[in-house]
Amino acid sequence: MTIAREDYLPAAGKHWLLPFYDPFLALFTSERRWRARILDALDLKPGDLLVDVGCGTGTLAIMAKRRVPHARVIGIDPDPRALRRAERKAARAAVVVEYQRGFGDDVATIVGAGRASKAVSTFALHHMPRDVQLATLTAMRDVLQPGGAICIADFEGGHFNGPSDDTLAADLAALGFEQIRVLDRFRAAFSNVTVAGAQRPST
Numbered sequence: 001m002t003i004a005r006e007d008y009l010p011a012a013g014k015h016w017l018l019p020f021y022d023p024f025l026a027l028f029t030s031e032r033r034w035r036a037r038i039l040d041a042l043d044l045k046p047g048d049l050l051v052d053v054g055c056g057t058g059t060l061a062i063m064a065k066r067r068v069p070h071a072r073v074i075g076i077d078p079d080p081r082a083l084r085r086a087e088r089k090a091a092r093a094a095v096v097v098e099y100q101r102g103f104g105d106d107v108a109t110i111v112g113a114g115r116a117s118k119a120v121s122t123f124a125l126h127h128m129p130r131d132v133q134l135a136t137l138t139a140m141r142d143v144l145q146p147g148g149a150i151c152i153a154d155f156e157g158g159h160f161n162g163p164s165d166d167t168l169a170a171d172l173a174a175l176g177f178e179q180i181r182v183l184d185r186f187r188a189a190f191s192n193v194t195v196a197g198a199q200r201p202s203t
């Protein structure tokens with residue numbers, strides 16, 4: 001594990017802007033609605049182990065746990081400040097989410113290869129250079145059990161490093177994912193967002 005790395009782009013671009021990240025999303029995006037759509041797509045069930053890669057301030061992980069209290073939810077992010085906020089929010093919501101510091105490309109090492117039934121990442125890929133995006137998607141495949149589901153939501157290409165529909169689908173296919181499909185498209189923070197889903201093959 002390489003958690004000493006400091007080379008990551010934080011949630012709001014700069015550490016000092018972090019307190020404004022949640023209010024910005026709430027004000028300028030239909031946050032509850034698009035997060036609910038992603039959770040609909042994930043179709044979380046009791047007993048699932050969901051890993052949220054680049055969980056930031058933890059909003060999606062908390063919503064997931066509130067929806068399905070008997071699912072286990074792990075949130076991974078390299079930013080300790082964001083994780084502290086996430087932990088405070090989870091405590092206020094009276095839910096247990098396991099937040100851990102780490103990078104997306106280490107997720108299979110942190111959680112254990114083949115341990116998760118579902119993996120999600122929302123708006124984290126565009127914070128990563130291309131090679132790290134690929135390494136993170138690879139690690140998300142590896143953390144999934146056979147038949148496990150992945151769901152990625154991110155800005156379409158052109159917004160920072162956001163992948164296009166085609167790039168994301170091609171990356172998932174190259175990693176051996178099956179049943180790759182665009183689950184949703186919507187606008188948030190002045191850009192188009194794609195939600196893509198796929199499955200790790202069952203064997």
Ligand SMILES: C[S@@+](CC[C@H](N)C(=O)[O-])C[C@H]1O[C@@H](n2cnc3c(N)ncnc32)[C@H](O)[C@@H]1O
Binds near residue numbers: 010076
């Ligand atoms: C725009 S925020 C999204 C946070 C959250 N997923 C959400 O939906 O609000 C992007 C997050 O990606 C994290 N991040 C940046 N580089 C990363 C990496 N290599 N691996 C995992 N997370 C990373 C940042 O720390 C930040 O919290």
